[in-house]
Amino acid sequence: MSTLFSPISLGSLVLPNRIVIAPMCQYSASNGEASDWHEIHLGHLALSGAGLLIIEATAVEAEGRISPGDLGLWSDQTEQALARVLHAVRRYSPMPIAVQLAHAGRKASTRAPWEGGQSILAADGGWVPYAPSPVKFADHDELPHALDEAGLQRVRDRFADAARRADRLGIDAIEVHAAHGYLLHQFLSPLSNRREDAYGGSLENRMRFPLEIFDIVRASFAPGKPVGVRVSATDWVEGGWDPDQTVAFAQALRQRGCDFIDVSSGGLSMQQKISVGPGYQVPFAERVRKEGGMPTIAVGLITEPQQAEEIVASGKADMVALARGILYNPRWPWHAAAVLGGEVAAPPQYFRSSPHGVKRLFRGT
Incomplete structure (x- = not known):
């Protein structure tokens, strides 16, 4: 029997197989509100037969969007728009659905990739981003505001509110985004976190705010429903966040009841030097699984069925x-x-598409 097509339990959620659709930004929302594009996009992916569909990085506040087109979950309007999309998708698919809750931090206020992806300065219609420290991601970016205590509390409250909204929507799981150079990753990495208070300096201090956010999301989401975290295992920069620190973070998350960890890499620094190849990030997931002690998701140039099975x-x-x-x-x-x-x-409308000679490929939804 194929291991890839065997079930797995995350908390009280049982996935029918081990294939996850990763969160992928669509830059197609209006004021954070899901659009008809999201109904089409999520609808057809929900017919794919994967075990879990994770909705794209979903901002917990407007200032936390990567771009003006980012999806959000910070208001009644954004909640209602996503509810409409989910209602349509669920009419025809039983696939479990998760959402990735996110805050872009200093990487906020940029154009969509097909518009060049450059930062939008406040003077040009963008906004000033927030970060752990006033350190830019790129030279042409707006200098971010360092989050003070009031700002930290605002972000905590926004994550809690978004988690409660996700629960009301019937979302099956939450993934907290602490990867790819966004806000929580910025707190973790010494390259972006230059604070001198309880949230900067030592590894324990740099992990403090991301762990607080995990605890808040966990407490705000229904017991039993899984909450996991996406991490970048390394910044790919000397002196930055690295696999040893990732393992320590994973162990701290496990002690707090984290249900899974999704292991990616990079995204924090323009100086990163990444060696890319098939499955290039899998060794990071393997180590985190072994030493972190919780279910782990591997990502990165996994393209072939036999590769995924192995x-x-x-x-x-x-x-x-x-x-x-x-x-x-x-x-x-x-x-x-x-x-x-x-x-x-x-x-059932698609049952007739099974290739000749292939038996028992489909089961009803």
């Missing part, structure tokens, strides 16, 4: 997450099931 069957990770690959091939789990002898949930 990762989970050999114990390098418990799940694999696909992003660009599943945008390119939205039925990747169907094709993987055909290769590996698994089954996927599919709508």
Whole structure:
């Protein structure tokens, strides 16, 4: 039996297989409100047969958006817009749905990638971002405001409010975004955190605020529903955040009841030097799984069914997450099931699409 197509439990949530659709920013919201694009995008991915669909990085406050087009969950209007999309998706798909709650920190106020991705200065219609310290991500960026105690409390409150809204929406799981150079990662890394108070300096101090956010989200979400964290295992910069510190962070999260950890890398510094290749981040997930002691998601150029099967069957990770690959091939789990002898949930309208000679590929939704 294929390990990739075996079930796994995260808290009280049972996933039918180990394939996760990674959160992928769409830059297609209006004032944080989900649009018809999100209904199309999430709707077709929800028919893919994956075990879990994670909604894109969803800002907990307007100033925490990466771009003006980012999805948000900070108001009744943003909650209602997402509720409409989820209602449509759930009519035809039983796939568990998670949301990635995020704050961009100093990487906020940028244009969408297809518009160049450059920062938008406040004078040009953007906004001044917040960060642990007044340290820019790129030279042409706005100098961020360092979060004072009132600002830290505001961000805590925003994460708590977003978690409660996610619970009301019937979201099955939450992933707290502490990776890719966004706010919580900025607190973790000594390259971006130059604070001299209880939230900067030592590893214990740099982990303090991200751990507080995890605790707040966990307390604000329904007991039993899983809460996990996405991390960058390394900044790929000498003297930055690294795998040893990631393991320490994972161990602290486990003690607080974290249900899973999603292991990526990079995104904090323009000086990063990354060696990219198939499965290049899997060794990070393998180490975090072994030493962190909780279910782990591996990501990064996982493109082939046999490759994904080997990762989970050999114990390098418990799940694999696909992003660009599943945008390119939205039925990747169907094709993987055909290769590996698994089954996927599919709508009955599509049962006739099973390739000739392939048996027991689909089960009803």
